[in-house]
Amino acid sequence: MAPVSVVIITKNEAALIAGCIQAASLITDDIVVIDNGSTDETLQIIRQYNCRLFQTNWYGYGANKNKGVALARYNWILSIDADELPDMELVTALHNLDLQDPKVAYDIKFRSYFGEKLIRFGNWGRDHHLRLFNRTTVKWSEPEVHEKLMVCNDIKIKKIAGHLHHYSVQNIEECNSKAVYYARLSARQYHAMGKKATFTKLYLSPVFGFVKNYIFRFGFLDGAEGLDIALAIYKNTRLKYAYLRLYTKSKPITQTTQGIHKELVVEY
Template identity: 55%
Template structure:
């Protein structure tokens, strides 16, 4: 084991969280699970596998990840979602690290899937994130959507070998549902920030994002899956600005009720 705490956020992830925990146990003896009201067997699976489980109210992605960081035993944090599974190459790389510089963060390559099909191209195929860091220097931005790590200037980044396998959605229907959920969340966020939905954002940005994903990033090489992702990205971009326009036109922020699901990032 290495002096790293693995922090996992969960909500109704009984179908996969056991696999994530099994890999996490090869990394650390401290696995913290922040559960946000699961109604399936997620909590029982986590406790049965020796995790420290805390059930917390939902305050947003970044805020809830920070709750887990605060409860961790070690200062070094490996942050995972319940549907993100480290592979053996990454685990070996982690065991080789000398974690002596708190001003260092580690960037990890992601492999993303629709169901069991790996998406190799498009934006998904290029996905990578900083997920290993020292909590004395780095925290999550307390955002409802698209949580981002607040990394101070001067902190060094290093890419490490291995991958996190992200089983984000079971099928295209779930992809579309999560995309709509994120569009609503983003619209509320943008409204709160005083942003406007210009004609450029409404009509040009969706087309640009489609072309970038499908052509420039070679999404078409993923066949049907690449087309579905690019099309969903188009719809997501248009919908979030359409909802923002409606909010701004009404001069009143619409309270958007959304189902709490951990969604993919675009």
């Protein structure tokens, strides 16, 4: 087994969590699952496997991921979601890594799916994220949504072979539901940061996002699913600024963000 802890956060992932844990067990003998209030069969499924389950309230994506990181046995952390599965090329690469330098973080390529269809173009077809890191030098930021890994200036970012296969949505209804859900979370975060819903953000940014994803990044080559994804991106951008405008009119700003000194915030 690799000296890496796999940290997974879950909520109502009964359809996917077994495959995720089975794949993770090919990597390590330390799998930490942080469950955030599942009401389906997720907990019963997790308990069938050799992993450590912890249940907690919802404090945000980054905060709950950091809870799992703190509970891990190893300093090297592979952070994945319940709908992400490492392939055998990635598993092999992880076993062959020389994990001696804590000031290295690894960027992993993604293959994203709409239902069972692999999405090859658009934003989803270009997806990759920092997911393997040493907790002594790297940690998650803790906003309510769009958490990022915070890496110091002297951290070296390297690529690694293989992919995480991301089964993002099962159908158009789930795709649209996620677009609305993340729009609300983003709007609250933007409001707390003091951002404004300008005319450009509210009306031009959604169109630009659609055109960039669907035309310039060839999302149309993914067929009906490519159009659904581009429309969901449009909807998400449009709604988050519409919600932000409503929050700005109805609520005072109660918190501000503080700058992070000598750190880079990285989101791939």
